[in-house]
Amino acid sequence: MSYIEMMVPPFPTLIMGGYAVFEKGTRHFRRTFTVFDLIYVKHGELFITEDDIPYTVGEGQYIILVPGFEHFGHKGCCVKTEYYWLHFSMPNHYDLVEDGIDNWADILLSEGDMETPSAYRFCLPCFGEIENMKFVENIFDNLMSISHQTPDYQLRQQLYFQEFLLHLQKEACKIPSAAERVVEETVKFIKDHYKEELKMEHLSNALHFHPDYITRCMQKIIGMTPNNYLNQYRMNEAKKLLAMTDEKVANISQEVGIMDATYFSKLFKRLEGLSPYEYRRIILRKK
Template identity: 50%
Template sequence: MDHVIFKIPPLPVLITCGEGVFKTGEKHVEREYSVFDLLYVIKGELFLTEGGKPFRVAEGEYIILIPGLEHYGHRGCLEDTHYFWLHFQEEAYELADQGGENWTVLKLEHGTFETPPLYSLRLPRKGKVDQKAFIEKQFRSLLDDSAENSDLPLRKQLLFEELLIHLQKEAFRIPSANERVAAEAQRYIDRHYKEKLSMDQLSAALHYHQDYITRCMQKVFGQTPGQYANKARIHEAKRLLSVTNDKMSSIAEQVGIDDPTYFSKLFKQMEGMSPVEYRRMIKRNIE
């Protein structure tokens, strides 16, 4: 039974969610919930057994644990493993061996003037997502309880429903036009972020208007092309800081940033510490 099927409406209801870390060697405790438990691995991997069946959930993968089935970690994590967890409720569900191949199979009944149409979600119990940035952005929004977003508690169910629908779309592997453009931009930036990359260059390479590329990336990844490129640059900078003794100016240049001062400012903004502090911390941990 590799898929779980929900008849909608109504959609499953969000209960609560959170973020956790299993340190190297730690494993999930033995539990049994009366509600669904969705686990998404941000980094690392989890080793879980549910109902006697073992699963390995790697980075960018999720698992939906079924109510009433005991689950536990059958092996300790091989590295520090970061994950999101989410509990939701839906009493009417089925388990099936197969899902669906397209949206048409999800429509079960036509509606009338007084009754809504009936659909189903057919989600893999364990799946891999392509659009990690979108999924992680949804989880971050669900976890955001800041006072500035006073309406967020009322909107969290909507965010959760968007997440479920996105997982269904991922299961079909049918990219939208926005996703295709965003994926093209992502691949191009991944190849060229170390260069003096500009929006003009990106637009010319992909043959789309700059504004359209930006809208697509914001919708799919929650980031502009510039933000995505900077994230890639800082990720590479962290690697260089860890494995080389190069000067900050050299590292900045290697990741496509001309100004070392701006590089240090951007690094601190994204990582919460300066490049020098990061290198010192890494060296200390290694020693």
């Protein structure tokens, strides 16, 4: 895989961005740009050839098309495909290299002083997969939703674009964000203590974060609150016990940390669409 190596600041400059939909059978255009063209697929997949190399860009993946290389769709979309696109230019020199950056500390080239800014080395993969799709798509949505009626809208779009590039570099180095670390600790605590009575104050005291902050991190990264995650995890564990043991539902309820068996059954049906008894009967029938 190739990487785009550049020095920042200054950051690449966003020219224009948009959101497009290709119906089934549509191919990407054939053209050669003088600027970079970044494509991120939200749903579906695009079949793009650049410099005689074919790529399949699927959901959650992106490709950065390089100036001077012809690119085109070598195959029509198999399904309806939605994607974001960003055109940007590089104010400084860049190189196409074969090796990226593995260590986050290696991005710093030189410390700044009172008159000189710090210098950094970025190596962005030309083709990759986004780990935190929700975070990235939120950046794109914010970038696209800025009103074009305000005279500073392009400046504000540039800030979101820089945040996106910084996130790409972090993911390439496998550096978790602060929110991701909070979610990782929260999920681990829930898995270790789901059999006990768990409240937000227990999480807050264990992780040393405010309950509202923990909740925001969970919703931002995995799209659910700590309580929703706890309930879902308990139901998943309960399904294993229902399928693999002859334990009574009341005992399974207590085993997964819910002392009220009636509440457990109602919660199970709300989340799974059928009662614990119905679930067990279906599983036994399949066996």
